[in-house]
Amino acid sequence: MPLKRIILEMGTGNDLYGEDYTKACKRAVQDALHHSSLTLFRSLGLERDAMVVDVTVAVQQPDQVDIEEIAAQIPFGTVNVKAVFGGLNVVDDEAGTVSVIASAGVAAKLDLPDGPFVLPKTL
């Protein structure tokens, strides 16, 4: 069966003064996750852990992101994390601070048959 995307969740997060890229990414992923709830697992009798979750986080210094910590934000499924260049750094020259802004995209995919999904008899 083909892997089909059921939702793309998007979010943003920041670390205003700590220049912590991982923290900004974690907040972006949490923001993405908590704007929706996938209730179809319970209502259609599907396994949550059958889900494949592709996480992409974007910041100005992607190499400073702890991939493991980002993966730990996802409660179910097989998780893949990718950190890429993006987001936004806002520099305050006067105060000498850098505010780190991260973007996150969380795509949940499921193995689903082609054609209309039919509920199993037990439901």
Add this chain to the structure above:
Amino acid sequence: MSQRFTGYAVRLQHQENHVTMARKRLAMELGMGTDLQGQDYTKAAVRALKDALWHNSLTIAPALGYPREAMEVDVEIGVAQPNKVDKAVVAAVLPYGRAQVSVVLGGLDIPNEDGTKVTVIANAAAVVYLDIQEAN
């Protein structure tokens, strides 16, 4: 004789095509919206719903093999003055699918310093349902 057979065949085919559907709750999307100066509860509600919908790209319906237009969306809005929300304007936010809008007492009004105006916060939930085919 041939008449009887035709009738039998038609009935069989009808049984084969007879599918039962069950309304299932697939997803919930959450958002928040404000109107800072205008005390416009409809505007805050519309922004809350847009925040809920455009934080996610929901592709559940096509992934399950159903058209996205088949989605039924229950929109729930919480504001401090529910009677001031124009439900038709809120429903028109949805790009496709059938919308049912309900408005309840909730959200948050934050008064300004001298108590002459309020800043309006609206909460929105969009609950997505789909009629799913049941096994015979």
